[in-house]
Amino acid sequence: MYRGMIVDDAMIMRMRLREILDKEFNIVAEAANGQEAIGLYAEQQPDFLTLDISMPQLNGIDALKALLEKHPDARVVIVSAVGQKQIVFEALGLGAKDFIIKPFEAERVLKSIRRLFA
Numbered sequence: 001m002y003r004g005m006i007v008d009d010a011m012i013m014r015m016r017l018r019e020i021l022d023k024e025f026n027i028v029a030e031a032a033n034g035q036e037a038i039g040l041y042a043e044q045q046p047d048f049l050t051l052d053i054s055m056p057q058l059n060g061i062d063a064l065k066a067l068l069e070k071h072p073d074a075r076v077v078i079v080s081a082v083g084q085k086q087i088v089f090e091a092l093g094l095g096a097k098d099f100i101i102k103p104f105e106a107e108r109v110l111k112s113i114r115r116l117f118a
Contacts, residue, residue, distance in 0.1 A: 002117060005029040005049040007037040007063070008079070009056060013102070017050055017079065020106045025113065032056075034063025041067055041074070048116050050109075051096070053080035053087060061090060068095045075116045079104065 004025045006017045014030050021027055029044045031037035034051075035058040041049065049067075053060035060078060067074050078091045083101040091099055098112045 001026045002047040002113075003028045003044070004113070005031065005037070005040060005044060005046040007031045007034070007049055007055070007060070008052040009033055009054070010052075013052070013079075017109065020109050021050075021113065024110065034058030034060060034066070037063050038066050038070075041071065048075040048077065048113060050077050050079045050100075050113075053078060053082040053091070061087070061094070064091060064094050064096060077112050077116070079109070 002025050004021055004027050006014050006027060008014050009032050018027050028046055029040045031040050033055045051060045051064060064076055076096045078096045078099045079102065081102040088099045097116055100108060100112055
């Protein structure tokens with residue numbers, strides 16, 4: 001079973017994503033900001049992570065850059081309410097595998113994560 005990590009500053013979003021992903025994946029860690037995510041990723045080494053953009057301390061774009069610099073094979077799916085084209089293109093250009101805009105459908109999230117391993 002693939003191991004995942006959820007990164008979002010909103011606890012309700014982390015809970016909702018866990019509820020969706022727990023059916024098919026083993027969620028091994030949750031982080032509330034990008035700085036926490038970098039440390040937990042190194043510690044837990046999940047197979048994938050979902051990453052919000054707007055977070056305190058270290059936003060998702062900067063966290064994505066730092067994660068991929070240290071772990072170039074990281075599979076990152078952005079899940080964010082920030083859906084501006086410029087941000088979407090930047091995240092995908094940096095190496096995110098997909099960009100899901102909140103609010104999201106459960107099946108959209110599952111399809112995106114499944115595609116990481118297809």
